[in-house]
Amino acid sequence: MRPSACLIIFASSVLAGPVHQRFHKRYDLDHNSVPDWCHTNGDIVSCLLSESSSSYSWTTFIASTSTQAVSTPAPTSVSVTTSAVPIAKIAAATSSSSSASSYPTGTLPDPKTWNSVNGTKWHVSTVGPIYSSTVPSMGWDNGRTSVLSNKPFWIFGDVLSLTGLQNGLSTGPAFYGTPDDILRVDMGSHTNVGNILLAPPAASDPVPQDPYPFWGLSTSNVVEVSPGVGVGFVWEIWRNTSGVGPDRGLGMYRATLSSELPVGNRTGGLVAGPDALPVGIMTVMNAEGYVYTYTNKDGSGIVVGRAAVADAFEADAYEFLTLKGAWVKGIPSYADAKSNYGLMGEGDGGVVTISYGQGSIMWSNYFKQYILFTGSYGSQMMFYASATPYGPFDGPYNIESIMGYGVNVHPFWSPDGSHQTLYVSSGWNNVINMYKLDFDF
Numbered sequence: 395m396r397p398s399a400c401l402i403i404f405a406s407s408v409l410a411g412p413v414h415q416r417f418h419k420r421y422d423l424d425h426n427s428v429p430d431w432c433h434t435n436g437d438i439v440s441c442l443l444s445e446s447s448s449s450y451s452w453t454t455f456i457a458s459t460s461t462q463a464v465s466t467p468a469p470t471s472v473s474v475t476t477s478a479v480p481i482a483k484i485a486a487a488t489s490s491s492s493s494a495s496s497y498p499t500g501t502l503p504d505p506k507t508w509n510s511v512n513g514t515k516w517h518v519s520t521v522g523p524i525y526s527s528t529v530p531s532m533g534w535d536n537g538r539t540s541v542l543s544n545k546p547f548w549i550f551g552d553v554l555s556l557t558g559l560q561n562g563l564s565t566g567p568a569f570y571g572t573p574d575d576i577l578r579v580d581m582g583s584h585t586n587v588g589n590i591l592l593a594p595p596a597a598s599d600p601v602p603q604d605p606y607p608f609w610g611l612s613t614s615n616v617v618e619v620s621p622g623v624g625v626g627f628v629w630e631i632w633r634n635t636s637g638v639g640p641d642r643g644l645g646m647y648r649a650t651l652s653s654e655l656p657v658g659n660r661t662g663g664l665v666a667g668p669d670a671l672p673v674g675i676m677t678v679m680n681a682e683g684y685v686y687t688y689t690n691k692d693g694s695g696i697v698v699g700r701a702a703v704a705d706a707f708e709a710d711a712y713e714f715l716t717l718k719g720a721w722v723k724g725i726p727s728y729a730d731a732k733s734n735y736g737l738m739g740e741g742d743g744g745v746v747t748i749s750y751g752q753g754s755i756m757w758s759n760y761f762k763q764y765i766l767f768t769g770s771y772g773s774q775m776m777f778y779a780s781a782t783p784y785g786p787f788d789g790p791y792n793i794e795s796i797m798g799y800g801v802n803v804h805p806f807w808s809p810d811g812s813h814q815t816l817y818v819s820s821g822w823n824n825v826i827n828m829y830k831l832d833f834d835f
Contacts, residue, residue, distance in 0.1 A: 505788065519830045533553070534825070534826050542616065547568055549613055562587045564590050569581050593613055593660055599642070603632070607634070608633050615802075627644060629672040643666050647660050665725075669727050671697060681764070683702060684701065684702060684783075693748060739785045745778065748776070763779045771799050797822045798822040800819075
């Protein structure tokens with residue numbers, strides 16, 4: 395075993411166990427936009443740094459004298475400003491104009507207090523529905539955004555016109571976002587979506603057969619694992635026109651950008667069969683040297699998996715957290731995962747997250763925690779908070795009672811990358827509405 399592998403295993407064991415409570419995330423010494431795990435003993439600070447995607451080392455310094463001691467999590471890769479522009483016209487820059495140390499911060503209260511300060515310490519407002527640059531009547535299902543090379547793009551489920559099939563039907567397209575207008579989906583010159591798919595089936599995948607003659611593709615978001623290259627997952631089904639059909643299995647894809655559209659190339663055939671856990675279909679995130687994957691159970695509970703960023707395209711590299719707190723290699727069956735796997739805390743009386751359909755997770759520069767956005771199908775938009783990507787999570791923090799599903803946060807458009815303001819979307823009846831969430835803690 396490589397020495398670096400031993401260190402990774404040691405670090406993972408430490409941070410996944412009770413001892414992680416003695417660590418904190420005040421610093422981002424390797425400037426990878428993810429706060430490092432650090433331990434403080436008086437003025438002496440020791441931090442675990444990522445030298446590469448698969449190599450880690452400890453660094454130690456004296457906080458009172460080191461300039462590193464004032465470092466905080468690095469800013470996101472974009473900065474935006476809302477001055478002198480309408481709410482939907484948020485002007486994005488290509489790099490942050492704010493230093494990490496100048497970010498405003500706030501302390502997230504407990505969920506009960508959160509509810510009591512609605513309208514004073516936080517506020518949610520409706521921005522409006524997203525829209526197509528080419529087809530005014532376009533309808534969308536399950537829309538979320540990803541970013542490669544500082545360029546945002548939307549990934550959808552079903553897309554078709556609200557007035558019929560005259561503009562085609564796609565079960566998994568992707569289009570670019572508009573940096574200065576969060577609501578505008580840039581469809582380029584396209585007015586028919588019939589032949590547009592982000593991650594088409596592999597040539598080796600069996601072709602759909604009657605009575606299920608169509609592909610159904612549930613596509614995850616994308617996380618960047620090297621400059622301009624991202625990884626994503628797809629759950630493949632055969633379906634009829636109503637969306638019903640048998641599961642086929644799990645695939646993976648490599649995402650890049652072309653001049654007209656984002657491109658997803660499957661890494662090969664299906665990596666797991668129809669009984670497997672649909673890895674990452676809820677959401678995926680790049681954090682702390684890993685690609686983290688999240689999958690809903692059946693409303694109550696979430697299964698989390700991860701692989702080192704260097705192994706992001708290797709299906710066999712992913713490990714999944716059991717309810718007993720152990721990381722186990724290999725994609726489990728969905729039935730096994732729902733019974734024996736879950737976020738930290740789910741198996742010992744902690745918070746059990748509620749999540750239907752898509753969700754999204756991010757590191758909050760404002761709250762200095764991971765924020766997991768989810769939804770209770772058709773009734774509630776909410777989030778949970780944790781110091782780690784795998785829990786335990788506190789919550790739920792209810793945001794709004796709405797008719798909708800597919801609750802997704804869009805941090806690219808957060809003004810100055812501070813995350814004091816976030817934009818969150820949810821869809822219903824092929825219309826995706828955007829909401830603005832402001833914090834003042």
